[in-house]
Amino acid sequence: xNTVFKIGYINHADTAxxxxxxxVGTKPVTLLVDPxxxxxxxxxxxxxxxxxxxxxxxxxxxxxxxMGCSHSAAGRCRVTASDSSGGTDLxxxxxxxxxxxxxxxxxxxxxxxxxxxxxxxxxxxDPSVPEVRGGRLFAGPLWTPQYGPTVGLEFGRAPLSTQxxxxxxxxxxxxxxxxxxxxxxxxxxxxxxxxxxxxEMQRLCANSDDMLVIFDTSDPNPGDVSIWGIxxxxxxxxxxxxxxxxxxxxxxxxx
Numbered sequence: 001x002n003t004v005f006k007i008g009y010i011n012h013a014d015t016a017x018x019x020x021x022x023x024v025g026t027k028p029v030t031l032l033v034d035p036x037x038x039x040x041x042x043x044x045x046x047x048x049x050x051x052x053x054x055x056x057x058x059x060x061x062x063x064x065x066x067m068g069c070s071h072s073a074a075g076r077c078r079v080t081a082s083d084s085s086g087g088t089d090l091x092x093x094x095x096x097x098x099x100x101x102x103x104x105x106x107x108x109x110x111x112x113x114x115x116x117x118x119x120x121x122x123x124x125x126d127p128s129v130p131e132v133r134g135g136r137l138f139a140g141p142l143w144t145p146q147y148g149p150t151v152g153l154e155f156g157r158a159p160l161s162t163q164x165x166x167x168x169x170x171x172x173x174x175x176x177x178x179x180x181x182x183x184x185x186x187x188x189x190x191x192x193x194x195x196x197x198x199x200e201m202q203r204l205c206a207n208s209d210d211m212l213v214i215f216d217t218s219d220p221n222p223g224d225v226s227i228w229g230i231x232x233x234x235x236x237x238x239x240x241x242x243x244x245x246x247x248x249x250x251x252x253x254x255x
Contacts (some may be wrong), residue, residue, distance in 0.1 A: 001143055001147075002144060002146060002147055002148035002171070003144065004148075004214075004215075004216045004217045004218050005108070005144070005145065005146050005148040005149060005214070005215055005216070005217075006062075006063075006142040006143060006213075006214045006217055007143045007145075007197075007201075007211060007212070007213050007214075008062070008063055008065075008138060008140050008141070008142045008143070008211060008212040008213075008214075009049040009143070009171050009197075009200070009204060009205050009209075010056045010140045010141055010179070010199050010204065010210075011138050011139070011140050011209070011216075012053070012055065012059040012061065012065050012123065012139050013033055013053055013137040013138055013140070014219045015034070015038045015055065015154075016033075016053035016054060016055055016139070016203045017053070017054045017055070017122075018030055018033065018051065018052070018053060018137075019030060019049045019051075019052045019085075019098065019190070020041065020043060020049060020050065020051050020052070020135070021043060021048075021049045022043040022044045022046060022049055022122045023041060023042065023043060023044070023045075024042040024043075024044050024089075025041075026043065027040055027041055027042035027133070029041050029051060029204050032051065032066075032134055032135070032136060032137035033136075033137060037068070037127070037135060037136060037254045037255050038131050038135065039134075039135075039156070039183070040068060040135050041133060042131055042132070043124075043133065044131065044132075045130055046131070046132055047125065047126055047127045047128075047132065048123070048125040048126075048132065048134040048208075048231040049123075049124050050062045050121055050122065050123045051052055051121065051123065051124070051134070051137065052065075052085055052086060052119065052120070052121045052122075053119065053121070053137075053139055054085050054118060054119045054163060055118050055119075056118075057118070058083075058116045058117060058118050058164075059113065059116065059117060059118070059139075059140070060114055060115075060116050060140075060141045061109065061114065061116075061120060061139055061140060061141065062083060062111055062118055062140070062142040063109065063110045063111065063113055063138065063139070063140065063141075063142050063212070063214075064079050064120060064122055064138070064139045065106065065107060065108045065109065065137070065138040065139075065212060065228075066106075066107040066111045066122065066124075066132050066134045066135075066136070066137055066138075067105060067106055067134070067135050067136040067137075067138070067228045067255050068105050068118070068126075068133075068136055069098070069099050069100050069105050069106065069107040069133075069134050069135075070103070070129050070131060070132055070133045070134070071072065071100035071105075071107060071111065071124065071129065071130055072100070072102055072126055072128045072130045073100065073102065074126060074127070075090045075097075075098040075100050075107075075124070075126035075128075076095055076097055076098055076121040076124075076125045076126065076156040077093075077096055077097075077098060077107060077109065077122065077123060077124055077125070078092070078093055078094060078095050078096065078111050078122075079091070079092075079093040079111070079120065079121070079122055079123075080092045080120070080123075081111075081115045081117040081119065081120050081121075081124050082118070082119050083117065083119065084118075085119045085121075086118060086119065086121050087119065088183040090115045090117050090146045090233065091111060091117070092238070093109060093111075095125075096109075096148070097126075098126075099220065099221065099222055099223075100169065100223065101221050101223045101224055102252075103223075103224075104223035104224060104226075104232055105223065105225075105255065106222060106223030106226055107124075107134075108143070108212075108214065108222040108223065108226055109122075110214070110217050114141065120139050124159060130148075130182055136170075136210070136228065136255065137213050137219070138228070143193075143197045143213070145186055145189060146188075146189075146190055146192060146198075147186070147188040147189070148186075148187060148188035149184040149186060149187075149215075150184075150185050150186070150242045153182070153183075153184045153207070153215075154181075154182060154183045154184070155180070155181075155182045155198050155215075155227075156172020156180065156181065156182075157179070157180055157181065158176045158178065158179050158180065158181035158252050162203040163251075165227060172187045174232075179229070179252055179253035180227055180252075180255070181250070181251065181252045181253065182213065182227050182230075182249075182250075182251050183248070183250040183251070184248075185203065185246060185247070185248045185249070186246060188241075188244050188246065189237065189244060189245040189246060189247060190243070190244060190245075191243060191244070191245070193245075193246040196226045198245065198247055199237075201231070201234060202234060202236065205223040205230070205231055206246070207235060207245075208230070210228055210229055210230055210254060211228075211229070211230075211231060211245065211251070212226065212227075212228050213226060213227050213228075214226045226245075227251055227253050228234075228253060228254065228255060229251045229252050229253040229254045230249065230251065230252065230254060231249050231251050232250050232252060233248065234249070235247055235248045235249070
């Protein structure tokens with residue numbers, strides 16, 4: 001039975017009213033929900049900041065994540081949830097190590113139990129960095145499939161640089177980023193999961209919206225086992241067995 005592999009594909013941060021303790025004029029907090037990944041929110045030259053998300057109606061939240069986070073390994077965070085902005089009546093994580101690996105820049109906080117809330121606030125602190133900033137914000141429910149990925153998982157880099165050989169034999173390199181990429185198959189998906197999750201992924205994500213895939217929520221370096229990106233050519237679920245479906249995924253990072 002799977003308990004650690006999770007997928008977040010409904011991002012309530014995109015529909016939230018965002019506010020922050022600070023922002024630079026050209027880097028407002030609204031860039032945290034901008035679909036162009038190169039655009040970043042900045043709180044300015046400060047070592048601590050907060051981001052608040054508010055909704056008119058309650059939203060189910062299992063996870064809060066900030067991709068493109070500027071934290072070092074010394075950074076800390078706190079997540080609170082309430083029916084009032086900045087409150088703590090529903091959930092308070094307390095001050096915690098943010099567990100951000102600067103190589104990946106993922107801050108991922110999975111709540112011990114889901115909450116249904118109108119307001120979520122993420123506090124960020126890191127005295128070792130001159131600026132607090134972030135690229136993409138996620139807050140929403142996580143799907144924990146009954147069965148995790150089958151064998152055959154691929155996880156590595158998707159090099160985008162190109163090489164051209166000139167007439168004289170010189171090699172010219174067009175340097176571009178090396179985002180991470182993964183492919184995996186959920187080989188056993190129940191009929192109920194196919195209806196409530198796989199069909200929704202097809203409807204909401206397809207080739208347009210990012211999803212957060214966490215391969216092991218118990219890992220002490222969550223950024224190393226997670227990826228935020230678009231599922232390229234998201235496959236239609238296959239019904240290989242009478243009571244089960246399967247689905248293949250290929251995802252490339254977008255940060």
